Amino acid sequence: MTPGATTTDGRGGGGSRAAATPAPSPAPAPAPARPRRRAGRSAPYLFVLPALLLFAAFKLYPIAWSFLLGLHRTVGGTETFVGADNYVRLADDPLFWTALRNTGVILAVQVPLMLALATGLAVALDSTLLRGRPVFRLGFFLPMVTGLVAYGIVFSVLLNEEYGLVNWLFGLVGVDPVPWLTEGMWARISLGLALTWHYTGYNAVILLARLQTIPAELYDAAAVDGAGAPNAFRHVTLPGLRPALLLTTVLSTIGTLQLFDEPYVLTGGGPDNATLTIGVYLYQNAFTYFDFGYASAIAYALTVLVGVLGLIQFRLLGEKS
Secondary structure (H helix, E strand, C coil): CCCCCCCCCCCCCHHHHHHCCCCCCCCCCCCCCHHHHHHHHHHHHHHHHHHHHHHHHHHHHHHHHHHHHCCEEEECCEEEECCCHHHHHHHCCHHHHHHHHHHHHHHHHHHHHHHHHHHHHHHHHHCCCCCCHHHHHHHHHHHHHCCHHHHHHHHHHHCCCCCCHHHHHHHHCCCCCCCCCCCHHHHHHHHHHHHHHHHHHHHHHHHHHHHCCCCHHHHHHHHHCCCCHHHHHHHHHHHHCHHHHHHHHHHHHHHHHCCCHHHHHHCCCCCCCCCCCHHHHHHHHHHCCCCHHHHHHHHHHHHHHHHHHHHHHHHHHCCCC
């Protein structure tokens, strides 16, 4: 071997070592700019901002302003700060207690009756023995589509004591005319009939949707154990409907406490305040007597009442942990 010759293991001359030096690694890619990251994170909030502004303008602002109005009283066209006097006035106002009692009667009588009818209707509409079920479901839900004022006017015409269709039919079979809208007890019954007609189908559809989620295996197991239809309804259907019953009860309670359109159109709160509800009394104070401070106090008292009743219903009907 001649001097200076290179060997295959690289232990020869310096030239071979220089050739074996690795090439420099490429420079790392630059990190993305931070402003773009921040813009990407804020984009969802920009999309939500218009809805938040509308909610603040048309919901939060009226609620806050109503609370401030409740601390004032209108005297000679000017608002005077009176603190909690409007709320103290509620306790001594016989008309407020009359409205509260009338609303409570509707809540205690009409709402349970309506929900019982809705439950039976939902079970019937879910039965395989019923032909044309979609047609019946649509028919029972249609009253809910009718406007509140429109169907109130229809009922006021149907139940008119002198020329109403109902009394005319009663006359054909020899029954004396019934003072549906001019006598206290009958006016309450008329209001209950109108509410039941309008809302029963709506609640039945909610209950029907829940009823269709109950597994058929539970009914099969109940049949194997010898349970008849009443026991299967009690031990399978009702427990399965519990969440929907809670929902419809809470919604019906809130709607009843806010009841305004039907009594206002049918009877105007009469006769002799027999159908005066909290909603009608609030309206009278605000837009008949222009006592907006007292009307706002009634509204906040109603809000507290709705919240308390809602909590009680959740405790009684909610799922037990």
